[in-house]
Amino acid sequence: MTKTKxxxxxxxxxxxxxxxPGCGDYAILANMQRVMPELGIPKENIVFVxxxxxxxxxxxxxxxxxxxxxxxxxxxxxxxLKLSRPELSVWIVTGDGDGLSIGANHLIxxxxxxxxxxxxxxxxxxxxxxxxxxxxxxxxxxITKSTPNGSIDRPIDAVSLALASQATFVxxxxxxxxxxxxxxxxxANQHNGTSFIEIYQNCNVFNDKAFAHISDRxxxxxxxxxxEAGKPLLFGNNNDKGLVRDAxxxxxxxxxxxxxLQKVYVHEPRHGDSSYAFQLSQLSYPDxxxxxxxxxxxxxxxxENCLQEQVDASIKKNGQGDLQTLLNSGTxxxx
Amino acid sequence: MSxxxxxxxxxxIRFAGDSGDGMQLMGSLFTDSTAISGNDIxxxxxxxxxxxxxxxxxxxxxxxxxxFADHKIQTPGDNTQVLVAMNPAALKANIQxxxxxxxxxxxxxxxxxxxxxxxxYLENPLETAELLQYRLFGIPMTELxxxxxxxxxxxxxxxxxxxxxxxxxxxxxxxxxxVKPIEKWIADKFVKQPLSAEANTLALQAGYSYxxxxxxxxEQYTVAHANLTHGHYRKxxxxxxxxxxxxxxxxxxxxxxxxxxxxxxxxxxxxHDLSQYKNYNVKTFQAEDEISAMCATIGAAYGGSLAATxxxxxxxxxxxxALGLAIMTELPMxxxxxxxxxxxxxxxxxxxxxxLLAALYGRHGESPLPVLAANKPHDCFYSVLEAxxxxxxxxxxVILLSDGYLATGADAWHLPEIKDLPDLAPIFLTKxxxxxxxxxxxxxxxxxxxxxxxxxxxxxxGGIEKENGSGNISYDPDNHQQMVDLRKNKIDGVLADxxxxxxxxxxxxxxxxxxxxxxxxxxATAVExxxxxxxxxxxxxxxxxxxxxxxxxxxxxSFKYILIPExxxxxxxxxxxxxxxxxxxxxxxxxxxxFTVTELVAAMRELLAECEKTYDKHQPLR
Numbered sequence: 032m033t034k035t036k037x038x039x040x041x042x043x044x045x046x047x048x049x050x051x052p053g054c055g056d057y058a059i060l061a062n063m064q065r066v067m068p069e070l071g072i073p074k075e076n077i078v079f080v081x082x083x084x085x086x087x088x089x090x091x092x093x094x095x096x097x098x099x100x101x102x103x104x105x106x107x108x109x110x111x112l113k114l115s116r117p118e119l120s121v122w123i124v125t126g127d128g129d130g131l132s133i134g135a136n137h138l139i140x141x142x143x144x145x146x147x148x149x150x151x152x153x154x155x156x157x158x159x160x161x162x163x164x165x166x167x168x169x170x171x172x173x174i175t176k177s178t179p180n181g182s183i184d185r186p187i188d189a190v191s192l193a194l195a196s197q198a199t200f201v202x203x204x205x206x207x208x209x210x211x212x213x214x215x216x217x218x219a220n221q222h223n224g225t226s227f228i229e230i231y232q233n234c235n236v237f238n239d240k241a242f243a244h245i246s247d248r249x250x251x252x253x254x255x256x257x258x259e260a261g262k263p264l265l266f267g268n269n270n271d272k273g274l275v276r277d278a279x280x281x282x283x284x285x286x287x288x289x290x291x292l293q294k295v296y297v298h299e300p301r302h303g304d305s306s307y308a309f310q311l312s313q314l315s316y317p318d319x320x321x322x323x324x325x326x327x328x329x330x331x332x333x334x335e336n337c338l339q340e341q342v343d344a345s346i347k348k349n350g351q352g353d354l355q356t357l358l359n360s361g362t363x364x365x366x
Numbered sequence: 367m368s369x370x371x372x373x374x375x376x377x378x379i380r381f382a383g384d385s386g387d388g389m390q391l392m393g394s395l396f397t398d399s400t401a402i403s404g405n406d407i408x409x410x411x412x413x414x415x416x417x418x419x420x421x422x423x424x425x426x427x428x429x430x431x432x433x434f435a436d437h438k439i440q441t442p443g444d445n446t447q448v449l450v451a452m453n454p455a456a457l458k459a460n461i462q463x464x465x466x467x468x469x470x471x472x473x474x475x476x477x478x479x480x481x482x483x484x485x486x487y488l489e490n491p492l493e494t495a496e497l498l499q500y501r502l503f504g505i506p507m508t509e510l511x512x513x514x515x516x517x518x519x520x521x522x523x524x525x526x527x528x529x530x531x532x533x534x535x536x537x538x539x540x541x542x543x544x545v546k547p548i549e550k551w552i553a554d555k556f557v558k559q560p561l562s563a564e565a566n567t568l569a570l571q572a573g574y575s576y577x578x579x580x581x582x583x584x585e586q587y588t589v590a591h592a593n594l595t596h597g598h599y600r601k602x603x604x605x606x607x608x609x610x611x612x613x614x615x616x617x618x619x620x621x622x623x624x625x626x627x628x629x630x631x632x633x634x635x636x637x638h639d640l641s642q643y644k645n646y647n648v649k650t651f652q653a654e655d656e657i658s659a660m661c662a663t664i665g666a667a668y669g670g671s672l673a674a675t676x677x678x679x680x681x682x683x684x685x686x687x688a689l690g691l692a693i694m695t696e697l698p699m700x701x702x703x704x705x706x707x708x709x710x711x712x713x714x715x716x717x718x719x720x721x722l723l724a725a726l727y728g729r730h731g732e733s734p735l736p737v738l739a740a741n742k743p744h745d746c747f748y749s750v751l752e753a754x755x756x757x758x759x760x761x762x763x764v765i766l767l768s769d770g771y772l773a774t775g776a777d778a779w780h781l782p783e784i785k786d787l788p789d790l791a792p793i794f795l796t797k798x799x800x801x802x803x804x805x806x807x808x809x810x811x812x813x814x815x816x817x818x819x820x821x822x823x824x825x826x827x828g829g830i831e832k833e834n835g836s837g838n839i840s841y842d843p844d845n846h847q848q849m850v851d852l853r854k855n856k857i858d859g860v861l862a863d864x865x866x867x868x869x870x871x872x873x874x875x876x877x878x879x880x881x882x883x884x885x886x887x888x889x890a891t892a893v894e895x896x897x898x899x900x901x902x903x904x905x906x907x908x909x910x911x912x913x914x915x916x917x918x919x920x921x922x923x924s925f926k927y928i929l930i931p932e933x934x935x936x937x938x939x940x941x942x943x944x945x946x947x948x949x950x951x952x953x954x955x956x957x958x959x960x961f962t963v964t965e966l967v968a969a970m971r972e973l974l975a976e977c978e979k980t981y982d983k984h985q986p987l988r
Contacts, residue, residue, distance in 0.1 A: 044826070046838065075821040080665075083829075091826050091839065096818035098668060099828025100661065101691050107658035111665025111673065112818070114649055115624050119669070119818055137661075140654040338649055345644035352646030354617045355784050358610060362398040362547075362601065363781070366594045 037068040044094040050085060055206035055232035056153065060092055062209055066216045067093075070120075077120045080109040082129035085160050086153035086232070089124040103134020106141035106150070113146045117335040120220070121148040127168040128158050131187055135167075142196035142225050144334040149219045149226045152189055153206075157238035175237075189229040190312040190326060194305050200226035201308065202325045205246045206233060211257065211323065218325060224333055245321050254316060258324035263295040266320045274320070280310055283319065300328040371447050371467035371501075374589055376435040377541070378443035381533070382460045383452030384421050385414050385428040388530035393430025395534060395551060397601060399543040401778060404591025405434035407601060408887070410442040411774045415715045422476075422484035427459040436590040440742070440887030442775060444962035448540075450533055452476060452507070454485035461491075466499045471536065473529070474504035503582055507532050507573075514572035515565045524562075528569035535573020542588045545574055595780055602779040604743040604772030605632070608676070608702055609639035611750025613646045615700075616672045619754065619790035624666035626651040626659040626675045631714040632773040633676045633704040656684035660701070664688060667697040668827075670794060670817035672754065676702040679721045680711070686729045689763060691829045693733045693853065696804075696813045698757035698764075698792070700750065705769040707958045716958025717770040719883050722937040725765045726912050732850045734857040736760070737912040739767040741886035744779035746772060751788060752909075756860055758792045761812040767911070769933075771960045772884045796820055803827055803837035811856035858913045866917040871897055871904030874924035876977040877970060879905040880950070881931055882938055885961055889931060892966035901974050911938070919946035927973050929953055931966060 042064040050056045067077070077095040081087035083102035090097030096119075100108045105123045113121050123141075130138050130152045141150070157175070158164040164177040168189065172181040193201045200222040204211045212230065219226030231242045245254040256266040256274065264274035265286060273286040273295030286292055302308060308327035315321060346352075379396075383389045390411060401407050412429035419426035433443040448469045451457040453476040464470060472492075482490055491497055492504070511529040518525075531552075538545055549567055556563035577583060602610070616623035625648065627637040641650040653659035659675045666673035677685060682703050692699060705721045707713035725737045736756050740749040746768055753764040795801070795814035803825040804813050816823050825837060833840035834848055870890055881889045886907045893905040906921060908914075922928050928950035930939040939952040953969045955961060 046826075073821065075824055076819050078818045090828070094824055096824050097826035097828075098665075098695075099826065099830065100664070101687055101829050104657060104661040104688060104691075107653065107661030108665040108668070110651070110653075110658070111624060111626065111662030111667075112669045113665075114651055114662070115622070115666040115669030115671035115673070116818065136654055137658055140658070338651075342644045342647065342649060349645040352613070352617075352643065354614055354646070357613060357643070357646065358781055358784075359598065359600065362401065363598050364402045364404075364600075365598055366404065366592075366596055366780075 037074060039064045039068060041074060042067045042094050044092050046091045048092050049088065051236050053235040054085070055155065055234070056085060056089070058206045058209065059151070059153065059212065059230060059232065060089065062212045063093070063216060066213045069217065070220050072120045076118065077122065078112060079122045079124060080105045080112065081124040082126075082134055083160070084126040084129045084158075085234075086124055086126040087129060103129050103132070104137060105129070106134065106137040109148050110141060110144070110146060113148055113335055114338060117147070117339065123148060123150045125150065125152050127152065127154040127156060127166045127189070131167045131189060131192065135192070139192070139196045142193055142198040142227060145197075145199055145224045145331050146335055147223055147225070147333045150228065152227070152229045153232040154189055154229055155232045155234035155238055156186075156241045157234050159234050159237050163237035188312060191309060193227040193229075194309045194312055194327060197305070198227045198327070199224035199329050199331045200325070201327045202227070203229045203231070203323050205231050205242065205323065207246055208323070215325070218328075222328060224331055245316055254320055255323045256320040258298045258300065258311070258322055258326060260298060260300050260325070260328075263292060263297050265295060272320075276310070281314060281319065300325045302327070303329065371465050372469065372587055373447070374587055375437065376433065376439070376443075377448065377587065377589055378431065378433045378446050379448040379450070379537070380429055380431045380446045380460055380463070381450045382427055382429040382456035383530070384456070385419065385426050386421060387428070387452045388527065389428045389430050389452070392530040392534045393432055395548050396537055396543070397432050397434075397776070398551070399538060399547055400432070400434040400541070400589070401599065401601060402547055403543055405589055406437065406439050406592040406594060407776070407778050408433045408439050408442045409601070409776045410771070413715060413774070420484070422453055422455055422481055424455045424459050424485060427456050429456075429460060434589055436592050438592060438594060440891050441963060444964050450537065452529070452533070454481050454487055454491070457491065458485050458487065461497075464500060468500050469503065470497065470500045471503045471505060471533070473507040473533070475506045475508035505536065505576070505582070510572055510576060511569050514568045518561060518565055518568070520561065520565055525565065528565050531566045531569035532573035532576075535570040535575075536577040539574045539577035540583060540586060542586050545570065594778070598781045599778045600781060601776045602744050602747070603774055603776040604740065604746040604768055605635045605704070605774070606639060607744055607746035607779070608750055608768065609636045609643070611747040612636075612640060612674055613643050613648060614747070614787060615751050615754040615790055616647065618751065618787055619672050619758065619792060621670070621672040621792070622647040622649065624649050624651060624662070624671045624673050626653050626662040626666070626673075627677065628653050628656045628659045628681060630656075630678045630681050632706055632770040633678050633681075633702070635773070636676050636702070656681035657688060660685035660688040663699050663701070664692050664695070664697060667692070667699040668695070668818070670815070673699040674702065675699070676704065678704050678706045678714070679708045679724065682721055682724055682728065689735070690729050690731060690733050692763040693735055694829050694832070695827045696761045698754075698761050698815065700753045700757055700764050700766055702750070702766045702768060704773050705767060707956070713958045715770065717884070717933065717960055718956055718958065719769060719885070719933040720937070720956070721767065722882070722911060722934065723941070725767060726941070732854065734854050734912065735763050735765060736857055736860050736910065737765045737767065738910050739883040739908075740772055741883060741907060741909070743772050743775050743777045747779070751790070754790055755788055756863070758790060759812065760810055760856055760860055761815060762857060767883060769884050794820075795823065798823065801825070802835050804832050804835050806852070811852060811859055860910075861913050861915060864910060864915060866921070867906050867908050867915055869904050869906050869921065870894070872902070873904070873921060875902030875904055876925065877901075877903045877927045877929055877973050878922060878925035879903065879929045879931065879970065880908065880918070880922075880938070880942065881905065882908040882911060885931060885933065888961040888963050888966055891963045892970060895963070895967060896970055896974070901970075903970060903974060908938070911941070914941070914945050918942065919948060922946070922948055922950075926977050927951060929970060929973050931961060931969065933961065
């Protein structure tokens with residue numbers, strides 16, 4: 032059944048896509064369908080699991096196995112699936128409301144356990160499906176239907192939360208950055224452990240241009256820094272700015288000479304100590320470029336492997352369990 | 367034997383002491399020795415709710431109750447004939463259940479002013495009239511224990527710890543039970559700690575010899591062996607049986623098991639047990655919360671594992687939304703609910719049957735699923751197999767109800783032969799022309815179970831209403847009507863496999879008692895007692911609470927009165943009235959305690975007396 036070479040078309044389901052015209056989700060879907068054939072995974076072994084929200088409609092449009100679950104619970108369903116079937120390639124699609132509000136607890140525990148699954152969190156800083164209430168990532172003062180006087184909760188940063196949860200692969204990208212997104216999807220697939228990608232995604236109906244101040248072509252180079260392992264943290268139109276790191280944290284310098292370049296911190300996502308990545312994650316507009324790309328990538332044992340090892344060790348030690356022996360264990364007497 | 371309190375057909379003994387006194391071990395070993403000598407057994411444990419309540423206080427009292435008999439028994443008994451109290455708190459907490467003329471054996475070394483104060487006794491009860499109705503045997507257990515082990519290199523506290531074995535030795539002698547099996551147990555248990563083995567054995571033997579030579583007791587008792595069906599037996603608690611049932615179901619289905627749970631009293635020990643059975647292809651997952659445990663169960667079922675989760679009432683509330691997803695996606699799994707006294711935190715270690723309606727109706731939308739209840743500790747095993755049979759055949763989540771009484775209570779289980787257990791192997795769909803995920807088996811109405819990883823059958827499922835057949839999202843009005851009807855008809859169809867609930871007694875008469883769950887033992891014992899007196903009373907115990915067997919209403923018509931005893935405020939009573947317009951009399955109790963046979967007999971007598979009066983079917987009793 033599996034063709035030797037799959038194409039984008041093989042990953043496109045027969046379902047009509049029903050996001051609003053102009054939604055950032057279209058771009059994410061297109062990139063996913065484009066990258067999937069390159070991953071070399073038979074499509075029957077791929078499962079998309081989602082929660083509730085605009086983003087969570089995603090599985091219906093992928094011609095793989097898919098499970099559209101309930102609000103916030105995709106990580107929990109995916110955990111059961113992955114423990115049951117470690118060989119499957121599991122992709123969780125969630126949003127800022129689904130993953131950081133109602134389902135934040137499951138997200139934290141998924142990340143700390145480090146199951147080998149991939150999480151795509153579409154962050155549009157608004158509740159779209161319920162038609163425009165502020166979300167846990169909305170900025171303070173956000174005026175929405177439920178906050179006519181401006182929201183008063185401070186927003187949560189998804190990447191910081193993931194790092195605090197000891198996630199082993201943490202990345203961020205724009206919906207409009209096709210090349211960046213595709214590279215992250217591939218890297219996430221390669222990573223053995225939970226891969227977390229926050230995707231800044233535009234909701235053109237309820238929160239249009241939420242990221243335009245950093246994502247628009249004319250400002251992106253200046254307002255973001257693309258992280259590459261082993262490369263200095265340079266940004267700006269001609270890579271003419273750099274991030275310097277000292278005991279006080281990061282600061283921005285103009286890079287005009289080789290000597291300046293020497294001062295610029297070299298990105299190392301495999302830092303064992305997550306405080307570096309956390310410091311990066313705290314860099315924010317307008318004082319700093321927003322880091323995009325892979326903030327952290329470290330190897331840790333995966334939960335499903337550890338569990339399987341315990342099962343295997345138990346079989347090795349006690350032999351494959353025999354049911355009659357088990358039932359007859361303890362004090363058995365004859366009548 | 368001359369006294370009236372001890373009936374050699376049937377003895378009910380209770381060991382009570384501080385939670386550190388080893389009462390559970392003592393009780394469990396005595397149970398083994400009675401079982402090995404051929405008695406039928408039923409035991410209940412009574413743990414303190416607090417983890418480390420102060421020693422010597424009433425909240426710190428741990429109790430173990432054993433009933434052993436020369437005939438088949440179904441309850442742990444209403445009251446105690448023999449109480450072993452290791453301290454004043456244990457005495458105070460348990461004396462009210464000791465029958466008049468009963469034997470009270472106490473550790474006389476632990477009735478100091480300090481001990482009495484901790485138990486909040488203003489006066490020493492041994493010096494007042496309140497214990498005059500019992501036969502008192504004060505034994506200096508601490509002193510005797512210290513003497514027995516004095517030649518060993520033991521600390522004072524380690525030496526004192528052996529006093530449960532001394533007390534056990536005394537009881538073993540009193541009931542003419544063999545010492546050897548206990549000595550063997552000690553040797554096996556302490557194989558790597560020879561000093562502990564020796565100390566415990568010495569204490570045990572010292573207790574036995576003391577009882578034999580001290581002339582404190584004027585007689586020994588012998589409970590003859592019971593005439594039970596030939597075969598191998600073991601003692602099993604309800605929770606142990608649930609865990610074994612899950613392992614057995616996985617083996618019989620030839621599937622790996624994923625068992626997910628979040629710690630909750632009184633269900634947690636099932637998760638503990640299963641985590642030790644990994645070599646049976648069992649994976650256990652302690653989730654971050656009840657919702658996650660339920661969702662992981664759904665994920666595992668979707669992945670093609672045998673999937674189950676366990677909880678108690680508060681967890682059932684939290685799982686309810688995800689249960690709806692399980693119903694919508696029509697995946698097979700079992701949700702075990704070990705009920706406890708509610709609402710809110712309620713009384714976690716106490717017993718009730720108050721989650722019946724929550725199990726049936728505690729979800730939004732039209733969301734039917736099969737609900738069944740276990741009725742004896744060992745029945746928990748078979749109930750798990752039945753729950754999985756239905757879950758797999760009908761592709762549905764199934765709720766299995768147990769409760770705190772079954773969870774920690776133990777009875778003698780006539781062990782089955784594996785070959786006699788049902789084959790639960792599912793059929794996974796691996797190939798199909800024109801496959802759709804919601805195509806249905808024409809008879810069972812089940813949709814196919816397709817594992818992700820199956821080439822060519824890629825499909826999407828989810829919680830949004832499905833188009834019949836294709837499984838595509840549908841908001842079509844007629845389709846929703848059809849799907850709601852289909853899901854209900856599928857679950858109602860489970861009835862096709864179910865026999866009419868068995869009737870204990872004649873199929874017509876004055877009173878029919880209808881019960882469910884853990885009250886079976888007490889109800890059946892009460893009904894049998896009245897039947898031997900000639901009363902026209904019968905009993906019917908329901909295994910399935912949903913769907914309900916239609917035959918119930920026809921059977922009920924052949925009786926003048928229907929009595930429904932439950933440990934709630936009338937949930938089955940409401941259900942049967944709603945489903946069958948059954949005009950029944952409820953008998954309810956919510957004290958956190960199981961029914962006693964005595965109170966059930968009294969309630970049944972009252973109703974039987976009504977039948978003696980001019981009987982008018984159209985005049986309800988209440």
